[in-house]
Structures are given as structure tokens and as C-alpha cells.
Amino acid sequence: MTAIPRKSGARGSAIALWCVLAAVVIVAVVAWVNHNYVRVERTVKLPRVGEARSNPLFALKVALVKDGVVVNARRNLQLFPDRDEPAVPLGARDTVVLYNDPRTLQPREVTRLLSWVEGGGHLVMRTPSDGIFTRGRLQGAPLLEALELAPKRQNEHAGCQTYLHANSADDDDPGGPAEASRASVHEHVMFCGGQRFTLAGANPVHSWGDLRAGYVFARIARGRGSVDVLSDLALMSSDDLESRADQEFTRQLLAPNYRAGTIHLVYAVQMPSLWRTLVERSWMAWAPLLLAFAAWLWLRMQRFGPRLPAPADERRSLLEHIMASGEHAYRYGYAHLLYDAVREAFLARLRRRDPQAAALTGAPQMALLQARFPDVPAAQIRDALMAPFANDHASFRSRIATLIRLRNRL
Structure with a gap:
């Protein structure tokens, strides 16, 4: 086998050329600094101690x-x-x-x-x-x-x-x-x-x-x-x-x-008071903290007014009419009609969302409803589906509220 000779001479010439260029640049920078800048002495007073x-x-x-x-x-x-x-x-x-x-x-x-x-x-x-x-x-x-x-x-x-x-x-x-x-x-x-x-x-x-x-x-x-x-x-x-x-x-x-x-x-x-010292000499610390605290209060403070726009006047009149009609029916002994309407609204939506649970009755229906609403006690669901006793105002309000809540979650 014949060994291929390396071009060591060309490589050495390139390194030497780069070294010369670096030396020229360094000498030029030093000469420029010495020409444009003058070394001077400056006395700096150190802070007093003791x-x-x-x-x-x-x-x-x-x-x-x-x-x-x-x-x-x-x-x-x-x-x-x-x-x-x-x-x-x-x-x-x-x-x-x-x-x-x-x-x-x-x-x-x-x-x-x-x-x-x-x-x-x-x-x-x-x-x-x-x-x-x-x-x-x-x-x-x-x-x-x-x-x-x-x-x-x-x-x-x-x-x-x-x-x-x-x-x-x-x-x-x-x-x-x-x-x-x-x-x-x-x-x-x-x-x-x-x-x-x-x-x-x-x-x-x-x-x-x-x-x-x-x-x-x-x-x-x-x-x-x-x-x-x-x-x-x-x-x-x-x-x-x-x-x-x-x-x-x-x-x-x-x-x-x-x-x-x-x-x-x-x-x-x-001696100056602590508060005066903090105000005069520590403002770089308390000023950013004060701004951060103000920003936090701005984020956490209560907003004034409703987040959603108010309903139109006509819609508000309709709601007031419905509330007045319900109060009138409840006052004159027709609470069972109000309950039947709310229960029927819940069952109607249940038939659309879960037809199987709506078709069943008794314990199987309770099991499916408990699986759908795990955070609501089974006894509360069972009571809500049963008509309240007459003149039992607390039971009426509780069952109406439970039915509305379950209907909104379907």
C-alpha cells in the first residue's frame, strides 16, 4: 500500500496567516484606544463606617x-x-x-x-x-x-x-x-x-x-x-x-x-421615625409591592352591576306575570298543580335525554337516576318525584327546587 502524503505545509501557512491577522487586529485596537482615551486617576469617597x-x-x-x-x-x-x-x-x-x-x-x-x-x-x-x-x-x-x-x-x-x-x-x-x-x-x-x-x-x-x-x-x-x-x-x-x-x-x-x-x-x-425612613429610603421595595397589591385588589374586588345584560322590558313583564300567577295559585290551594307542572317538565326532558330511565318506575328508575346524579342523595330524588302533602310549605319548596335543579342538569 502507498501512503497518501498530508498537505502539512499548506495547513501551517494558513495558521500562520491567521495568527498574523489576529496580531494586526490586536495592535490596531490597542493603538486606537491609546489614541482616543487618556488614563486618569479619580478619587472615590467610600461610605463611612463605624x-x-x-x-x-x-x-x-x-x-x-x-x-x-x-x-x-x-x-x-x-x-x-x-x-x-x-x-x-x-x-x-x-x-x-x-x-x-x-x-x-x-x-x-x-x-x-x-x-x-x-x-x-x-x-x-x-x-x-x-x-x-x-x-x-x-x-x-x-x-x-x-x-x-x-x-x-x-x-x-x-x-x-x-x-x-x-x-x-x-x-x-x-x-x-x-x-x-x-x-x-x-x-x-x-x-x-x-x-x-x-x-x-x-x-x-x-x-x-x-x-x-x-x-x-x-x-x-x-x-x-x-x-x-x-x-x-x-x-x-x-x-x-x-x-x-x-x-x-x-x-x-x-x-x-x-x-x-x-x-x-x-x-x-x-432619630428619624421608622415610617419616615421606610418612605424616604425604602421606596424601591414598597412601591412595587404597593402596585402589586393594588393590582390584586383590582382583580379580586366585586364588580358592580350584573354580568349579563338585563332582560328586555317585555320579557321582564312576562316573568313578573308568571311569578304573580304562581303565587296566586299557591295561595288559594292549587300547589299540587304547580308541582305537577314542574314534575312533568322534568320527566319530559328526561324522556328526551334518557328514554330508558323515563320508561322505568320504582327501584330500577331510582338506580338509573342515582347513576346520572351521583352527588344527589337517592332519598332526595325519591322525595322529589312524590307529590308533597298539603300545606307542607317546606317540603313543597324543597321538592320544586330539586326538580328544577335535576332538570337543568339533564
Whole structure:
């Protein structure tokens, strides 16, 4: 036998050609991507975890600790002991930053807090963002009443305040290296959404704003201490503290007792309700469920009106006449005639559907009828084929109904 040589040379040339074409395509795609796209770096902020997520003053706490200040951050002011936690003592030169709503303080806590301020403490607080006004005063705010402050109504806000601060060479200056080499003054907008207030009887040491539009900041001397009231403390939050202007203003607020004692950062203790959280953050879950529930109710609800069209007026009159004739015959003792008519109608249809059963009588007929109507008891069929006794209304109605039902099923 002679072996047939394989064309290995042609096959190898084809594979090499395909490899070259694939390499050319890959090189062309890489060159096109490098020509049309530029590799850039992008900073993505990761979601906060731990205390940074629950404490809005976490960035301020870290900055103060790095600056050598003793900081105590907690959710409650805790001036009085309770069953779970002991009272937190306040030093004579301490500072309390009350970030949460001052209306959460009880009258006895307000008395203790202001007594501590008169001994040399420094209190930083804000006005409530909303509330119910009665005769120009905010209800449920004993601390504001003790300081003789009256928040302005929301429609009386006078816009934002402009804060001038100096940018150093370390800041990002839009003017370029030449401008960044020297300090420049920049404007920073603050207190755009806060609740302004008026000074009913207090005489502030420092203030920012006016009596007509309301104040956004006031430092009120009280004994040997002071109280700083601001329309908003968002500048101290972790989101806004990245701005140099907010850092400078926060440092000025904490200046009276800075490094002289402990700074107590009391952040928001009130939590949003469960229903509000579900409405605002879980709508992607409950909205489809609500639509599905509405669709299910639409499918299951009762339809109004008859499913079949009403009979014509002439037919309805005939039916009413027949019903009246039957009631008249039954009332005057001719019930046996009505029964005979219904029984004869049943037997007539039975003769058309099952002539054998109609021709028989007695037990054989009962056996065939029981086989045709297995769900109807034999005794009920037997009674239906027998005339009822006179004046036995229940038996009459029962046998008439059974005969009509059996006739409709034939």
C-alpha cells in the first residue's frame, strides 16, 4: 500500500496567516484606544463606617485630638444620672458643643447647664430648624427663653452670609502657582439654611447680622462664661469641615476655652421615625409591592352591576306575570298543580335525554337516576318525584327546587 502524503505545509501557512491577522487586529485596537482615551486617576469617597457614620462631628473630633485637645464625644448631654449611664461632670473651663436640637433639653437640664456656664463654661448651640410659633416665640424651647432669644420665622430669612478668609499657599488657588505663592482673601458663603434669631433682652459681646433680618451668630456673656448661639452648626459637620473657611470659623468659636478644658461634642440624639425612613429610603421595595397589591385588589374586588345584560322590558313583564300567577295559585290551594307542572317538565326532558330511565318506575328508575346524579342523595330524588302533602310549605319548596335543579342538569 502507498501512503497518501498530508498537505502539512499548506495547513501551517494558513495558521500562520491567521495568527498574523489576529496580531494586526490586536495592535490596531490597542493603538486606537491609546489614541482616543487618556488614563486618569479619580478619587472615590467610600461610605463611612463605624462612628464616622453615626457621629456628624467625627471629623472635628479627630482634628481636635490631633491638635492636643481633650475631646469627649457622646450622643447625650447626660447632666443627670439615669438607670443606664452615670452623669458626665462638666469642668469649670470645659466647652459643650450642643449639635442637636436644644428643645430636647428638659427645664432642669437648662438650669444646670446655664449654672455651669456662669461658672466659666463655654456653650456652643444652634437654634431649632423648625417649630410652632406663638406670639413670636417658639414653643417648647426653654433654653432659648432663658437666653432671651426669639427665632425668626422661616419667611423672614435674609439669605446667606459672606465670610472673608485668607487662603495660604497651601490651599488650592484657581489663579495658578503665581497666585498661590501669596495669601489672598476669598469669600465663603455660610448660614444659607439656618434659623435666624433676634435678641430680645440679651446684650451680645459679638454678633453677626442685624435686628431686621435676624442674627446668624451671637456670643452672649453669662457670668464668667459665654454662650455662642448660631443659626446653623452644619459648618462643624464632617461634610463641611473640609473647607478652610469653616475650619477657621470653628476655631474662632472654640477659642474661649480652647485647651483649657475638655470639649464635649454632643451630637444629634433624635432619630428619624421608622415610617419616615421606610418612605424616604425604602421606596424601591414598597412601591412595587404597593402596585402589586393594588393590582390584586383590582382583580379580586366585586364588580358592580350584573354580568349579563338585563332582560328586555317585555320579557321582564312576562316573568313578573308568571311569578304573580304562581303565587296566586299557591295561595288559594292549587300547589299540587304547580308541582305537577314542574314534575312533568322534568320527566319530559328526561324522556328526551334518557328514554330508558323515563320508561322505568320504582327501584330500577331510582338506580338509573342515582347513576346520572351521583352527588344527589337517592332519598332526595325519591322525595322529589312524590307529590308533597298539603300545606307542607317546606317540603313543597324543597321538592320544586330539586326538580328544577335535576332538570337543568339533564
